[in-house]
Each structure stands twice: as structure tokens, then as C-alpha cells.
Amino acid sequence: MSWQITYKIKRYHPDQGSRVDTFQVEIEPERTVLDGIELIWAKQDRTLVFRHACHHASCGSCGLVVNGVEVLPCIKLIQDATTDGGTLEVEPLRNFPVVADLVVDMAPFFERMQLIGMPIVGPTGPLPGQEPDEYTAFENCIECGLCLSACPVVATDSKYLGPAALAAAERVIEVSEGRLSDEVLAAVDNEHGLWRCHAAFECSEVCPSNVDPAGRIMALRRRMTFERLRRLVGAKG
């Protein structure tokens, strides 16, 4: 049985400005929000610009804001996003420059990752003494940018390093003590780095890969706080 869904899609073209277009879509509730967008593109408007590739939350390229919440539309089922006869308000990710319609320029994400050295951390599994249930790893990050879009601090501080880069830094330190260079640490242990986070935890809420960036930032903060206190009392470490 199909549902009648109204898609309200935010459109943008550099020459035409922005507007919202409305599309009626008949679609099964078990299909995804991305399926609906592809139906619109295939049957109603071939000019709709959006990005996708894998359809299974592995490439991280299709991230969008749907009804005000950052999601990967390729794994967001229609029935989990709305009801029969309901509306889906679809917008591009926040805090990124919009290229066209639903496609954003991901440069702000990768510039931040580059700032901390684009660490490539091999899959390690749980560390010694770490319970499998507690195991979350930056290696699972699919670089979708949902965390940057959802972060209220990124929205107000363009220099803020952001959740993904800070989570990556914490993971590098956790896996291998001391691998961060002074240059990277200066970017992390900085007023626009880990100390800028307001602990809204929106990044962890929207992360589709269970990286838990906010938890990572808090862990990094604990680490840096204890280190500062150790240095304050003159302890070596």
C-alpha cells in the first residue's frame, strides 16, 4: 500500500536565488526518503540537484535536513519520517555553502579534518580493557558532515574545529599516545577547539555511524584538563 507524501524541497540556484518547491509523491512507507527524491527527479523534475551514491549509509554523500533534523535519507524510511498524507520538508545541510538545491560544498568539513592532519586510523577494534559494548570509534566515520550541520556552535563560530575533527583527534590520542603533533594539538587545545563545545550533544544525536563525537570531545576535555592540572602542579607526564 502506498502513502501520499508531500515533499517540500528547498531549491537554490546561484542565478535564481532560493525557493521551496512542492511535489506530491506516491510511495510505499517502507521505502526511503531518498527513494522519494529520486522519484521526483525521475518523474517530475529532472533539474532537481541532489547527491547520493551507495544507498546504504556507507558513502556519506547524501546527508540532508529532513523536517528539521539531519539524516542520511538513504536509510531514513518514509514511515519513520512522517505519516500517510504527511509532509517532508527537505533542505540541504546547514553550516555549509550551498552549491545548488540540496548539494552543499563539503570543503568546510575537509578543511577542518586537514587542519588536524587528516589522520587515517586503521581499524583496531576495542582497545585493551575496553568493553565491546563501550566501543565507539572514529574509524566508523563516513564523513557525511551531519555533525557539523547539527552543531549549534559551528553555526556561530566559523573557526570552531567541530565535532568530527575533534573526535578524530581524540581517537588518535586514544589509540596511540602522543601521535598528535604540537601544531595539531595547538588547533585542538584552543579556544576554537575542544573548549568551544557547548555540550549540546546534537552531533552524537544525528551521527549515523555511532562515532559519538560529543562523547569524544568530553573525553578529550577530561584528558586535556588533567594534563593541564598535572602541569600546573609540576608533575611530569
Added chain:
Amino acid sequence: MRSEYERRGGWSWITQVISGLLLIVLVGLHMIAQHFIVEGGLRTYQDVLAYVSDPVIFTLEILFLVVVTYHALLGVRSVLFDLGLSEAQERRVTQILVVIGLLTIGYGVWLSLYLIGQA
């Protein structure tokens, strides 16, 4: 973990946490001393004069004033910084808040000492 690098920020957050923890204790003591152990829940003017004249109470109340002012203004600073200010504007905000804080604490200390003088 490493050698040297320039640290910027951080102490504000750490001292915000510490002052927050101190506030739990100081607000508790303040509420108990001001309301819960006073007969009828409120002091008369003469009772207040005698109360602030106690050196221990005076010290605790001034410490409370300093901590609550620091904690509150640091919170205001954090909120204002979320407006996306330039670095020059951030410096100006910090300077203004420092002045407000010093005036607040100065006035509180002066008022307490004035009341002690009236006792």
C-alpha cells in the same frame, strides 16, 4: 604527551566547572544560613547587621559573591560569543564584563562593610 605548543582558552571552561561546583556548596550554605535556621525564615535589619558582622559569615558571603559573579559573567560571555563576534569585539566584551564584575564585587564588599559599620 607532548612538548610545547601555544595553549589558548581552556582555563575559562575549567574555572567555570570549578566555580559551578563551589556554587553548589556556597548556595547551599547561603540558603541554610539565610532562611532555614532563622526563626520565621527572615531576619530583621538588626539581625542582618549582626549576621554580616560575623567574620566567618562575612568571608563566606563575600566568597559567594565573587564566585557567583565570576560564574554568571563567564556564562554571559559564552552566550555573547555565540553571536559570532570578531576577535576585537570578543576582547571588548571580555573587558566590559571584567569591569562589570569588579564593580559588582566592589559594591558588594563596600555594602557589607558599610553594614558592619552600622552594627
